[in-house]
Amino acid sequence: MNVFLAAVFSLPLVPVFLPGDKYDPTTLVFPPFLHVWVQKATATHLKLYTKNSVKVNNPQGVAATRLDSWEDPKRAEDDDELTVYGVNAGYNMIIYNTSKSAIAFYGLNESGERRLKQPNGIAAHRNGDVYVADTGNNRVVHFFNPGKELKFVRSLNEFNAPRDVAVSSDQTLYIADTGNNRIAVYRNNQLVNSWNANGDLSHPTGIAVTEASDSWSYYKDAFVIVIDQNQQRLQKFSPEGQLLAGKS
Template sequence: MNLLLIALLLAQAALLPLPGVKYDPTTLVFPPFLHIWVQKATATHLKLYTKNSVKVDNPQGVAATRLDSWEDPKRAQDDDELTVYGVNAGYNMIIFNTSRSAIAFYGMNETGERRLRQPNGIAAHPSGEVYVADTGNHRVVHFHNPGRELKFIGSLTGLQSPRDVAISPDKTLYVADTGNDRIVAYRDDQLLHSWGANNGLHRPTAVAATDASESWSYYKDAFVVVIDQEQQRLQKFSPAGQLLASRTMASLGFPNSRLAYAALDYYSNIFVTDAANHCIHKFDRQLNYLTSFGRRGNGAKEFREPRGIAIYKRFGQVIIAEREAVQYYWIGTDLRDFTARLTHQRLLEVAYFLTEPSFVTLEIRDSEGSVLAQPMTNTLRFAGANRETFSGAWQPVDPALLPPNLPPLAPVPAGKFTLRLTIKPTYSSYMHFEKTVETRIHTAP
């Protein structure tokens, strides 16, 4: 795996939990040591690597892709090795890796039209196309990476302080044209269309997009996500600009949010960085809120002003830039609100909330701890609220087919039962992570 700044890392960054406090959210999880020997790259590593010639100064957007030019059909074991780009805005610079163990810089010596000024968002395509929102120059810059370098191609102008860019698999480029209150769409650097205030936009600052041609997409969705309204609102649009859904952070109990960037995963879930609350908010594809991951701090699963975020959908790899570091995670899964009860028909009803589509296993044990049944084994369930019903024979029951549509089912017998629920993610972390919770139910005769 190629992590931004990977060659800078001499030792594992210190990730120490607060003493006496159990804090271990698992919506994102750490990759195993043998996959990558470090999880967090810091400003100190960059200074050491460049002999103090480059420092972290206002990091912004992040992009990650598997370059077509890196593909070797005979070597499947390196399919998770990515090219990762990060914007170091204070230095008007792009940092990117050119191999598993080397990095390069664009912006150290460039002059004239090739020089960036206050860049922010960045987007990359497997074909090698790279676009940067060059905010201070009121343009978007187009680069091409044939494999080991960024070549300047040209500029898209007629913009006003654009803050972010996104490129969909079909190479449609979306630009958050902040100063003009609009989203502008291009293909092959030619204007397609735009939409703005009449579609409900106000100062868009970040954008993410997908389309039906995406190889690694469960739903084959086509939509555009936009952060706007002074970084307080998340909106979903069709590729043509039709408003599909909208959520304000105040309505979710986060009135002081400062949403920075957004990224989409394989299931079209939406991850949004919040620099003010030092966390990552996660929504499903309908903009239903799922969870928030992280808190303020320098320890494990903590952030200081997270900004850019990139997700490689195939394996669930996540790269997050924060104020003075870059963190690397795998998409995991988490759950809450695990409960069990008897229905009026003496059937067992189990409820739980998942933050990510997961493989779910349920064990039912008696008062001695012996396993009575395992009515669910690696059953795929989706993010959000889930509810399962079982008969007294511990068989799954479709609530829509309950009596009078079916003969009476065997009731749950009297006794004390322990229900053990185990969840696993569906990405690369499947073989390395699982989470188990228990609840108990006492049924009277």
């Protein structure tokens, strides 16, 4: 989960003070970009940056996307700027970056319907949609990030301890509904399909999807990858749920 903290590192600011004044520095500043040797941030850097208010505990899913709202067609320099989300499950929290040098948190002060419980998988779309498998609450939570802030949208319910989610380029959501031994498929927050490989799917815990329209796809294939059987089996399905290949 510390991948998205790579740009986060701080150094003490040396202040100007008069003779007799107490030296009591309290400010941290960013070093010049690319002028620092830290290439991979750690939990220590996270605690430093957040004044020890956030710690890493049971990190789970990670998702990354290039937000459309960050796109400036006049600047090619920003094309590699990603938004990365990490699930800090032990604290029911999502950590994400709002720029190349700033991070934010969802879950510090949320309560009621907006509070997560044992979240696991996470998926993000370039339009700003973010989905989290909120395992302990038996639901999937839909968030939206307009660019700088993760906002609660709604809950998708009727699941049993879902462990993972994936979203395709056409905004179709695939949910590993672990306790119900099935894959649930949603569009526009509405259930459009549900499949369990003719009853052979067993406690799916991981899922990924690719679309033929994905710009990086050389073969233009569309398929869904599912991990099940206590993380001992990997299977390939069509988007409609037809088994294409499997290995255990």
